[in-house]
Structures are given as structure tokens and as C-alpha cells.
Amino acid sequence: MDYDTVRLDDENNAVVIIDQTKLPGKIEIISLHTAQEIWNAIYLLQVRGAPAIGVAAAYGIYVLAKRMDTEDYDIFYREFVRQKEYLDSSRPTAVNLSWALNRMQRVVEAHSGETVAQIKEALHRESVAIQEEDIWVCRMIGEHGLTLVKPGDGILTHCNAGQLATSKYGTATAPIYLGEERGYHFHVFADETRPLLQGARLTAFELQSSGVDVTLICDNMSATVMKNGWVNAVFVGCDRVAANGDAANKIGTSVVAAVAKYYGVPVYICAPTSTIDLNTPTGAGITIEQRPAEEVTEMWYKERMAPEGVKVFNPAFDVTDHELIAGIVTEYGVARAPYTESLVAIFAEKEKRAREKKEA
Known part of the structure; x- marks a missing residue:
């Protein structure tokens, strides 16, 4: 239990998780870079549990947003929503998945008057905040x-x-x-x-x-x-x-x-x-x-x-x-x-x- 269940590797633009399908026999840490990899990890239960799914989704949509190569807000927003809806389709029951993704979308909408680079920074702050809040929430529970x-x-x-x-x-x-x-x-x-x-x-x-x-x-x-x-x-x-x-x-x-x-x-x-x-x-x-x-x-x-x-x-x-x-x-x-x-x-x-x- 010395490893983080989910973490952001911002330098390498990846979501890093413990592959829970390999436990308890093997502790394998995997990095997720693409929308398909993130979707698969949630659907295949490599990352699971409602709060962890929410954190992974928040980091995931941020990682995908970082790769969106445009300075046009409308183009960025359309692609963001497309990727967000794709990730949201991975599992239908856990409400934290849509909750986290919707929260990230609201950040994009709230910063519509700023540059795309500034929006990406805001998404980073929000994704980190979602994980920090999760730790506080669990302790209070x-x-x-x-x-x-x-x-x-x-x-x-x-x-x-x-x-x-x-x-x-x-x-x-x-x-x-x-x-x-x-x-x-x-x-x-x-x-x-x-x-x-x-x-x-x-x-x-x-x-x-x-x-x-x-x-x-x-x-x-x-x-x-x-x-x-x-x-x-x-x-x-x-x-x-x-x-x-x-x-x-x-x-x-x-x-x-x-x-x-x-x-x-x-x-x-x-x-x-x-x-x-x-x-x-x-x-x-x-x-x-x-x-x-x-x-x-x-x-x-x-x-x-x-x-x-x-x-x-x-x-x-x-x-x-x-x-x-x-x-x-x-x-x-x-x-x-x-x-x-x-x-x-x-x-x-x-x-x-x-x-x-x-x-x-």
C-alpha cells in the first residue's frame, strides 16, 4: 500500500494507476496516455471504486485536453466535450464518473474568455483539487x-x-x-x-x-x-x-x-x-x-x-x-x-x- 491508487504524471502527460486486475499476485503500475487506454482502464476495472474512478476521469480528461492543439476556444470546447462524453460512457452506474467529468467541463465553460493555455492550467488545478478533496472526504467519513x-x-x-x-x-x-x-x-x-x-x-x-x-x-x-x-x-x-x-x-x-x-x-x-x-x-x-x-x-x-x-x-x-x-x-x-x-x-x-x- 505504498503506491498511489491513482496519480497524475504531468511531466509525461499520463494518468498512473495500480492495475487492480493483477492484484494480489502482482503489483503492476501502468501509465494511461490515450482516451482508449483511459476508457479501457475504467471499463476493465483496472481502476475501480467510485471515488478512484472520479479522480482518474478528472486526470484523464485533463491529460487529453493538454494534447488538444488549437487556440480556438470553440474548437477546443467541442473536442473537450467529445472526449468527456466518451470517457463518461465507460461505466454507467458510478455517479462519480459523470460528476468529475461535468465538474471539469464547468471549468472550461467558466474560463471561456481566457486563452486555451489558461484553460488547461485551470483544468490542472481542478483535477488536483478533486483528488485532494477525495482524501479529506474519506478521512471525515x-x-x-x-x-x-x-x-x-x-x-x-x-x-x-x-x-x-x-x-x-x-x-x-x-x-x-x-x-x-x-x-x-x-x-x-x-x-x-x-x-x-x-x-x-x-x-x-x-x-x-x-x-x-x-x-x-x-x-x-x-x-x-x-x-x-x-x-x-x-x-x-x-x-x-x-x-x-x-x-x-x-x-x-x-x-x-x-x-x-x-x-x-x-x-x-x-x-x-x-x-x-x-x-x-x-x-x-x-x-x-x-x-x-x-x-x-x-x-x-x-x-x-x-x-x-x-x-x-x-x-x-x-x-x-x-x-x-x-x-x-x-x-x-x-x-x-x-x-x-x-x-x-x-x-x-x-x-x-x-x-x-x-x-x-
């Missing part, structure tokens, strides 16, 4: 999340919402890392997370590397560890939260939440405000990405493990109903039901602090 647990607690997590999914700390793992620093000695259970095994390959890898007490379990073992009383809270990340608190996260999260509800274990969604989509009323309006069948039938196996021609349903995400969620942990506090009110209050607090910062 960790601080708020830590108030929901006590030393020695058992925590279950699903998929990877750790440092590998962000710039630092992670979202769902931020309370775990801060707790580790402060001697809380949590006992963490990491679901393997079929079919792409992000829990086994990534969460178990990074927590173990950081000295956290982590136990890997198969997805279908979560009920057993809860029934045994080994889990006091569930922390998971998410890719999009609807206005009513429904949360889209890696497939299987809703199963964990339903089981946790039965056993009286609180489920907390760790969500930066950039992941909360107040324009989507409920989870029914969230587009769920469908992934290739080969991820279920062939990936990770030496030989194909399913019959040829069998039908495969492989959604990347499911939506956890807000009634199964005990709280949504953001950088501005913990939202509780009814989420239609508390999430609005969270954004009001965010806007208030932004005004105060501007006035100061």
Missing part, C-alpha cells in the same frame, strides 16, 4: 463512522471500498484504518465478493498489508458470522445513493443488508456527497451495469466451470432498499431515516461550509 462502533467490534464489509477504491483511507474502510491507528483492534470479515472477487483480491490484501485483523469469508457465510455474534456493524461503500436513501453497490450488498436486518446488525453506507444523487428519486431509477458472462463462467478458473451455452445473468450492482440501511455516513455527518430529509440537510450543511470558506 472515517471520523464519523468511528462514532458508530467501539473498540474490539467485529465489522463486516463487502467488495472493496478501501484505499484501492479511493485516493487514501477508502470509504467503508476509513473507520477501520482510523480505528487501527487509535488502537481499536477491530476484527474485520471481508466477503470474497463474487464474481470478480474484489473482497478476496483487494480488501483482504490491503487490510492484511496494513496490519488489520481480517478474516476472508465466502459471500454465503455472512449469515453464519452474524448469527455467531461476531459482527457488530456492516460498513460498505456505494456507487450511487438515490434521494430516498436507496443505495446501489456491488452485487450481493442487498443480500448482506437483508441478513443483517434479520440478525439486528446495523448496516452503514459510506458515501461521499459526490456519490449522492438527489436527482434520482429512488433506486429504481439507477442504471445497473450488466457485465460479460465470462466473468461468471470462466474468470479465475483454470478450466471453464459452467456448461457451454448456459444462460448467465451478471449484474455488477444491486440496490439496497433504504429500509435496510441504519445510516448513510458522509463527510458532513451521518444521515438517518427519513433520508429524503436528512440527505437534503447534509447538502445544506455542505453548501453552508462552502459559503463560509469562500467568505473567509
